[in-house]
Amino acid sequence: MSEELVTITVDGREIQAPKGAMLIEVTDKANIKVPRFCYHQKLSVAANCRMCLVEVEKAPKALPACATPVMEGMVVHTQSAAAKAAQHSVMEFLLINHPLDCPICDQGGECELQDVAMGYGNDVSQYVEGKRVVLDKNIGPLITTELTRCIHCTRCVRFGEEIAGIRELGMTSRGENARIATCVEQTVASEMSGNVIDLCPVGALTAKPSRFAARAWEMMQHASVAPHDCVGSNLFVHTLRGEVIRVVPRDNEAINEAWISDRDRFSYEGIYSEDRLTSPMIKQKDEWKVVDWDEALKFAADGIKSVLTQLEQAEIQDDTQSESEDSGEVVNKTNPADKIAALVSPNSTLEELYLAQKLLRSLGSGNIDHRLRQSDFSDQDAAPTMPWLGQNIEDLEKLNAALLIGSNVRKQQPIIAHRLRKATLNNAAHISFVNPRVYDFHFPVASNIAVAQQQLSAELALIAAAAFKASANDVPDHLKKALSGLKPKVEHKAMVSQLKEGENTTVLLGDLANMHPDFSVLRVLAEAIATQTNSVFGYLTEAANTAGAWLAGAVPHRGPAAATEDVVQGSVFAEQNPDAVLLLNVEPDADMVNSQAMIETLQQASRVIAITAFDSAALRDTASVMLPAATFAETSGSYVNAEGFWQSFKGVCQPSGEARPGWKILRVLGNLLDQQGFDYVSSDEVRDELRSQCENIELDNTLNNAATIKINGAAAELMRCGDVPMYSGDALLRRASSLQQTQDAQVICVRLNAAEASRLGVAESDSVLVKQGNSSAQLSLVIDDSIPTGSAWIPMAVKGNELLGDAFGEIMVEKV
Amino acid sequence: MNTTDTQLSKQSCAEIDALLAKFPAEGRKSALLGALNVVQHENKGFLTEDLMDAVARHLDLAKIEVYEVASFYSMYELKPVARHNVAVCTNISCMLMGSQSIVNHVENKLGIKLGESTADGRIYLKIEEECLAACAGGPMMQVDHVYHENLTPEKVDEILDGLE
Ligand code: SF4
Ligand code: FES
Ligand code: FES
Numbered sequence: 001m002s003e004e005l006v007t008i009t010v011d012g013r014e015i016q017a018p019k020g021a022m023l024i025e026v027t028d029k030a031n032i033k034v035p036r037f038c039y040h041q042k043l044s045v046a047a048n049c050r051m052c053l054v055e056v057e058k059a060p061k062a063l064p065a066c067a068t069p070v071m072e073g074m075v076v077h078t079q080s081a082a083a084k085a086a087q088h089s090v091m092e093f094l095l096i097n098h099p100l101d102c103p104i105c106d107q108g109g110e111c112e113l114q115d116v117a118m119g120y121g122n123d124v125s126q127y128v129e130g131k132r133v134v135l136d137k138n139i140g141p142l143i144t145t146e147l148t149r150c151i152h153c154t155r156c157v158r159f160g161e162e163i164a165g166i167r168e169l170g171m172t173s174r175g176e177n178a179r180i181a182t183c184v185e186q187t188v189a190s191e192m193s194g195n196v197i198d199l200c201p202v203g204a205l206t207a208k209p210s211r212f213a214a215r216a217w218e219m220m221q222h223a224s225v226a227p228h229d230c231v232g233s234n235l236f237v238h239t240l241r242g243e244v245i246r247v248v249p250r251d252n253e254a255i256n257e258a259w260i261s262d263r264d265r266f267s268y269e270g271i272y273s274e275d276r277l278t279s280p281m282i283k284q285k286d287e288w289k290v291v292d293w294d295e296a297l298k299f300a301a302d303g304i305k306s307v308l309t310q311l312e313q314a315e316i317q318d319d320t321q322s323e324s325e326d327s328g329e330v331v332n333k334t335n336p337a338d339k340i341a342a343l344v345s346p347n348s349t350l351e352e353l354y355l356a357q358k359l360l361r362s363l364g365s366g367n368i369d370h371r372l373r374q375s376d377f378s379d380q381d382a383a384p385t386m387p388w389l390g391q392n393i394e395d396l397e398k399l400n401a402a403l404l405i406g407s408n409v410r411k412q413q414p415i416i417a418h419r420l421r422k423a424t425l426n427n428a429a430h431i432s433f434v435n436p437r438v439y440d441f442h443f444p445v446a447s448n449i450a451v452a453q454q455q456l457s458a459e460l461a462l463i464a465a466a467a468f469k470a471s472a473n474d475v476p477d478h479l480k481k482a483l484s485g486l487k488p489k490v491e492h493k494a495m496v497s498q499l500k501e502g503e504n505t506t507v508l509l510g511d512l513a514n515m516h517p518d519f520s521v522l523r524v525l526a527e528a529i530a531t532q533t534n535s536v537f538g539y540l541t542e543a544a545n546t547a548g549a550w551l552a553g554a555v556p557h558r559g560p561a562a563a564t565e566d567v568v569q570g571s572v573f574a575e576q577n578p579d580a581v582l583l584l585n586v587e588p589d590a591d592m593v594n595s596q597a598m599i600e601t602l603q604q605a606s607r608v609i610a611i612t613a614f615d616s617a618a619l620r621d622t623a624s625v626m627l628p629a630a631t632f633a634e635t636s637g638s639y640v641n642a643e644g645f646w647q648s649f650k651g652v653c654q655p656s657g658e659a660r661p662g663w664k665i666l667r668v669l670g671n672l673l674d675q676q677g678f679d680y681v682s683s684d685e686v687r688d689e690l691r692s693q694c695e696n697i698e699l700d701n702t703l704n705n706a707a708t709i710k711i712n713g714a715a716a717e718l719m720r721c722g723d724v725p726m727y728s729g730d731a732l733l734r735r736a737s738s739l740q741q742t743q744d745a746q747v748i749c750v751r752l753n754a755a756e757a758s759r760l761g762v763a764e765s766d767s768v769l770v771k772q773g774n775s776s777a778q779l780s781l782v783i784d785d786s787i788p789t790g791s792a793w794i795p796m797a798v799k800g801n802e803l804l805g806d807a808f809g810e811i812m813v814e815k816v
Numbered sequence: 817m818n819t820t821d822t823q824l825s826k827q828s829c830a831e832i833d834a835l836l837a838k839f840p841a842e843g844r845k846s847a848l849l850g851a852l853n854v855v856q857h858e859n860k861g862f863l864t865e866d867l868m869d870a871v872a873r874h875l876d877l878a879k880i881e882v883y884e885v886a887s888f889y890s891m892y893e894l895k896p897v898a899r900h901n902v903a904v905c906t907n908i909s910c911m912l913m914g915s916q917s918i919v920n921h922v923e924n925k926l927g928i929k930l931g932e933s934t935a936d937g938r939i940y941l942k943i944e945e946e947c948l949a950a951c952a953g954g955p956m957m958q959v960d961h962v963y964h965e966n967l968t969p970e971k972v973d974e975i976l977d978g979l980e
Contacts, residue, residue, distance in 0.1 A: 167878030172887040182880065 008074040017070045024052055024065040027078065034078055035087060035116045037094075037201045038153035039066035042258050043162055049094065049153050051116065053086035054078045062086035084120075091121040097132050097176070098202075099148050106144070107203030110216035113151060134179045139169075139188045141741035142262060143197060144211055150180050150204040156196040163259065164190035165421055165442030180204070189743050190442075191414045191726065194265040195258075198248055209269055209738040210246040214238075219245055222652035225639050226264035227347055227632035228729060230541040231393065231415045232641030233260045237268070237633055237652045244268045244633050244653060254394050255641070261414040262742075263726060263733065268633060270735035271656065277615040277628040278657025288620060293658065297665075300625045301672035303607035304340065304363070307580040311339050337364030338570065341578035344554050345585035346370045346543035347730045348662060349637025350646075351686040353545065353552035354560060355666035355678075356584050362675040366556045366570025367578065370549035372586065373511075373542065373593045373724070373796065375808065377572045379520035382703045385562040386550040389642040390538025390701050391506065397422040400502030401430040401446075403495055405460060405526055407510020407540055408439045411726040411744065416540065416642075417442070430498040434459055436512060436721045437793060438786035446498060447491050452790035453721040453808060456513075457521040458711050462488045464525045466496040467532035478708040479528060482521075499533035507535045511542040512723055515593055517808045521709045527701070537701045541642050543729065548640035551694055561693040573601075580607040584662060585629065587731050589618035589802035596775055596805050611665050614731050618802065628659035631732055635661035636683040644699050648687060718756070720772065720804070720811040721791045728797040748800035750813060751784040751793035762815050770794070771812040772805035778816060822866035824874055828854050832874060844875045848885050851875060852892055861901055861940070862893035890945040897940035898933035900979045903958045904967075905944050909951035918955050921969045925976065939979060 004019040010032055017026040022045065027034050037049040047067035056063045057075040062083060065076075077083050095117065102108040134147040154171060157180070161167050168188050172181045182188065197207045219238040224247075226233040233256035238246045247268050249260040280296030281288050291299070342360045344353055348370075357368045371377070396402075396419035410417040421443040423429035430446035433439065436453040451459045466488035468475050475483050488496075499505045507530040513522045530537035541547055553560035559567035574597070581602060592598040602608050602622035610623040613631050620626075629635075634655040638648040651661065663683050670678030680686050725746040727739040739745060750770055752760070762768050764783045769776060770792070777800065787793045796807045804811075824832070832851045839846040851871050856863050863886055872882045886892045893901075904922060906915045919930065922941060926934050933940040950956045953965025957972070964975055 167880055170878075170880035170884045172880075172884050174888045181883070 006070055006072040006074075008070050008072075008076060010076045011078055019071070020069045022066055023054065023056075023063075023068045023070055023074075023076065026070055027065060027076075032078060034065045035091075035120055036066060037112060037116070037151060038155060040155055040158075040199060043155060043158045043199075046154050046158060049151065050090045051087065051094070051120075053083065053090060055080045055083040055086075087120045088122065091117060092125060092127075094151050095121065095125060096127045097148075098151065099131060101149070105146070105149065105203035106206040106211050107149075107200075108215065111203060112201035132176055137182060139182055140193075140743075141738045142194055142208055142266060143188060144206045144208045145180075146204055146206065147180055148204075149202045151202055152178055152180075153201060155199040155201070156180060156205060159196050159199055160190065163195070163418065164192050166190055168193075169196070191261055191263070191411055191744065192259055192418070194262045195249070195260070198258075207246055207265075209266055213245050214240040220652075222650065223250055224633065224649045224652060225544075225647045226260065227544045227639070228263050228267060228733065229261070229413045229415075229544060230389075230546060230642035231255060231413055232544060232639050232645065232647050233264050233415055234647075235260065235264060239653050242653045244271055254392065255645075256415050257418075259415065259418065263414075263739065266739050267733050267736045269737050269739070270732035271613075271631045271633060273614065273735035273737070275615050275735070276656050276659075277612055277626055278659060280625070280627050280658065281615070282625045283620075283623065288626075293660070296625055296627055297668055297672055300607075300609045300627065301669060303609065303624060304580050304673060307339060307607055308337065308363070311337075311579070335364060337568075338367060338576070339579040340365040340582075341367035341570075341573060341576055341580070342369075342582040342584065343372060343573060343586045344368065344370045344549065344583075345372070345591060345730065346541075346546040346549050346554075347632075347732075348545060348549075348585050349632075349635065349683070350545060350548040350552055350640060350690065351637050351683045352584060352662040352666060353549050353554040354686055354690045355663055355670070356582065357553040357560070358677070359666055359670050359673070359675065360570075360582070361553075361559065361568040362670070362677070363673065364568060366568040367573070367576055368554055368570065369556055369573055370546065370554040371572075372591045373515045373807070374519065375515065375517050375574075375593050375806070376519035379523060379703070379707060380555070380557055380572075382706050384699075384701045384703070385697055386547050386640075386644065386699060387509075387539040387541060387701065388547055388644050388699050389508070389540070390536040392643050393419060393641075395504070396420055396506075397426065398504045399423040399429045399431075399506060400427050401432075401498040401505040401535075403432050403434070403463070403499060403507045403526075403529065403535075404540070405434050405507070405509050405522060406436065406456065406513030406516060407433065407508065408435070408512070408723060409510060409540060410439065410441050412511055412723075413540055430495075430502070432495045432498070434463070436516075436791065437788060447495055449491065450786070450788050452719060452788040453516060454712070454715040454719045454790065455788075456516060457518040457525065460522055460525040460529075461711050462486055463492045463495055464528045464532075466492040467499075467529045469493075470496045470500055471532040473532060476528075478706055479524070482709050482711045496529070496533060499529070499535050502535075505533060505535040506530070506538060507533075508538050508540050510540045514539070514542060515808070518712060520707070521711065524703065524706045524709050527703050527706070539642065539701070544641075545639045547642055547644060548638070548646075551640060551697070552690060560690055561697055563693070573598075577601060578605050581605045581609070583608065583610040583612065583619075583623070584666075585612060585731060586610075587612070587614070587616055587618060587734075588622055589616070590728070590734065590797045590799075591730070593796070593808070594806040595802040599802060611662055612731070613659065614735065627665050628655075628657060629665060630655040630659050630661045634659065635663070637661075637663065638683075638687050646687075646691070648684070716810040718760075718790060718792055718811055718813065720794055720807060720809055722794045722796045722801075722807055724797045725795050728795070734797070746795050746798055748779060748795065748798045749782050750779045751782045751787050752791075752813065753785045753787045753789060754783050756787070756789050756791075757781065757783055760813050760815075762813065767816055769814045769816050770804065771814070772809055775803060775805050777803040781813075821873070822864075822870050824855065824867075824870045825858060828858055829874065832871075836875075845877055845881065848875060848877065848882065849889070852882070852886055856892060860899055862895060862897050890943075893940075893942075896933075897942075898937045900939045901942055901958075901960055902939055902976070903942040903944040903948070905948045905950070905954065905956050905958070907944075907947035907951075909947065910954035910956060913954035915955040918957070918967050918969070918972060921972060922976070925973065939976065 052065040053062035234250035234252040424443040432447040465486040556570035835847040835850040
């Protein structure tokens with residue numbers, strides 16, 4: 001980029017500006033006000049509203065600042081009589097067909113048209129004829145249209161084409177009949193669609209869920225951080241009298257630019273869902289009753305204490321028995337505290353996670369985990385301190401090639417997908433996928449490999465073999481056996497050469513890889529591919545604070561900051577049968593890879609303490625006490641995003657009912673259990689304590705001492721596979737009612753491709769019997785050719801999934 | 817692709833591909849106007865949503881892009897119309913030469929208004945938006961692809977009666 005500067009004069013001020021920049025960019029930077037509607041710094045220039053007209057000397061007519069490149073010696077007047085006359089005329093013209101219905105318009109008070117009309121319009125219009133009316137379209141549950149108000153700036157159309165990557169909205173007809181339309185009456189389906197609400201300068205596109213809820217000037221604006229994906233988009237949360245009314249993006253060029261996903265925008269609705277837990281409850285004689293906090297906390301603490309003493313007594317007895325027997329054998333002594341476990345949601349704040357592990361470890365148990373949907377832990381000791389993206393989010397748009405494994409990045413991390421999309425647009429980047437099904441992307445994909453989940457590692461091994469061939473390096477011992485004799489195909493070789501030849505390249509493991517039963521194998525192979533092709537190796541972690549959970553020590557084998565010395569170690573949940581369990585923001589029926597097994601384990605525990613924002617049937621069934629917790633908007637806390645960036649935020653409103661911030665609940669529990677070091681007065685103190693331990697951490701995704709891998713051969717003929725649908729990932733999302741009405745919200749069903757269905761003798765919309773081990777369910781069948789042969793696709797985390805077993809286990813599908 | 821999607825005829829595809837060959841490979845949208853002409857002509861003078869979708873697929877465009885273009889230009893009919901397209905020019909020159917009386921005459925004769933088709937499916941009276949660039953011969957009208965100039969009511973009768 002040439003940084004040749006030119007000097008121009010605007011309103012008598014000399015300004016230096018890069019040659020070729022548009023005048024409006026220069027005036028914006030110099031803080032000189034030029035009115036505009038169609039111009040937006042993140043969109044292409046359309047120059048169709050003409051509101052930005054300014055006088056440029058030597059030009060015969062006023063010129064649009066948004067489409068006029070600056071040139072040396074240009075003299076511009078934004079306030080001269082000629083400029084003003086032009087602006088006035090355009091303003092009057094734009095208002096001709098505008099209904100001027102501000103009192104009943106949701107945009108009133110924050111409307112660009114209102115503001116500009118105040119500054120540049122006349123009080124009276126010369127236009128007295130009838131105005132046009134445009135019928136509104138129903139474009140889905142998130143956006144209300146009021147198209148008579150549209151001023152045809154086409155920002156929404158350009159957003160679809162340039163940012164969202166799907167051309168859904170368009171402008172049809174012309175002249176007075178021109179209107180914004182979808183092709184047929186169709187729902188706008190982009191996962192970023194809500195951004196058009198912010199872009200629309202008038203009240204033509206407004207947020208449906210918060211419609212008519214409040215006026216802009218009645219709301220308070222608070223900075224916050226998105227609580228769902230590993231991006232940590234920056235938000236402004238708007239509240240009215242202490243309630244969250246809506247969420248909008250907070251610009252941060254390094255993270256989310258000017259956008260947020262629909263998930264981050266509309267999930268707040270879950271905060272006020274009907275099943276919000278608003279007071280502490282305990283279960284006595286199978287009856288749930290509301291109690292006050294003191295009683296509930298005492299009940300919870302006593303529960304843990306009694307489990308501990310029972311166990312200790314049992315052990316003393318054991319000891320005396322074994323001594324009296326005097327067998328001379330070493331008795332395998334179990335630590336009584338091993339009977340205590342904690343499962344924590346990776347969407348919890350850093351402070352909550354840190355305190356939960358601190359509490360558990362000070363009680364003597366290391367049985368804490370945030371990896372709820374992971375099932376292969378075999379290489380956990382080789383895992384990095386914190387699995388992270390390996391690079392900055394911003395750098396993703398500079399990529400020349402990327403390989404994503406087990407990732408539907410478009411739906412899971414829309415903001416990351418947007419950066420990748422930019423890489424394809426700007427650098428013609430080759431982005432490839434190896435997935436357990438075909439996903440659609442909104443950018444050109446170099447290779448979109450889809451194989452059944454049981455073949456995923458074998459497929460990746462082919463790419464790894466190609467990578468070693470291309471690099472001519474020796475295959476290290478731990479891979480030798482797995483890679484020998486493999487014959488990579490053209491497609492695999494092409495991927496490797498794209499990664500090898502590109503200047504900026506990356507290999508990323510997505511959340512499906514992380515949940516995969518062969519995760520350790522996938523990880524070793526992915527890392528090898530990255531090293532052999534000089535690519536950055538990274539992870540697209542699952543939740544808002546997965547990275548933070550590793551730092552906070554919410555894993556059984558490592559303490560905070562990945563410490564292993566003097567740290568109480570524990571085992572993974574599947575290997576335990578705990579007597580007391582602490583659940584932090586976890587819903588047993590939806591948040592686990594095998595919800596059924598989880599529910600059974602919980603049913604056997606004598607005490608289950610659930611710190612939860614929501615009351616649910618599954619918790620009533622399994623827990624003994626429910627402590628109402630605050631949601632992300634109601635607590636202070638911090639998240640660490642995938643690039644390792646710590647972001648702290650404040651609570652923006654009081655928690656619903658008697659709910660309390662999770663960190664405070666854990667603090668009090670610590671005190672009630674007589675543990676030292678639970679005297680924090682603010683969440684900042686908790687964070688700083690962890691932060692000081694993390695000071696010397698250098699992020700590095702290199703695997704240490706990777707074990708020898710074995711590619712698993714043929715498993716059962718049909719294996720279950722599934723992902724977590726975009727709007728089901730956590731308790732808040734599952735209750736966000738408007739998101740749940742979109743096309744991306746999913747209900748449970750089983751998907752097979754046509755060949756598999758005919759092999760099994762089942763047909764579209766049949767109700768089929770699905771069996772996993774001892775469990776079974778009747779689900780409806782959808783024929784979907786994006787599912788590979790050998791796979792039965794059933795989404796995780798949706799209602800009904802708890803009836804079945806392991807999300808990646810063997811499965812049978814039969815005709816009823 | 818859904819098998820129930822409307823397909824373009826072989827003939828149309830060939831004609832559209834010939835158009836495409838005239839533009840650079842990345843400029844497939846450039847062939848859109850021509851493609852719509854071809855398809856409309858084959859479909860007896862009007863486009864349907866299914867046909868526009870088929871054009872979108874053939875040219876690799878979003879459906880809405882095709883719809884935008886088809887609704888912008890008045891030469892495309894988006895509703896079923898009768899088989900003969902009769903367009904009386906009402907732009908300035910023709911208006912000065914008395915096009916209004918020609919329009920009135922045609923409307924009375926056919927018993928329909930501008931923008932309507934006769935019940936027997938014979939004649940569609942199009943609302944012409946543009947000057948048809950035959951100002952010297954105004955008032956004029958276009959019948960299907962043929963221009964008729966210096967119109968008088970008698971001449972109009974003769975032309976219209978001659979349409980099957
Ligand atoms: S709907 Fe809004 S954003 Fe879209 S063209 Fe109209 S005014 Fe612009
Ligand atoms: S902002 Fe320049 S023409 Fe619209
Ligand atoms: S005005 Fe009728 S042809 Fe020009």
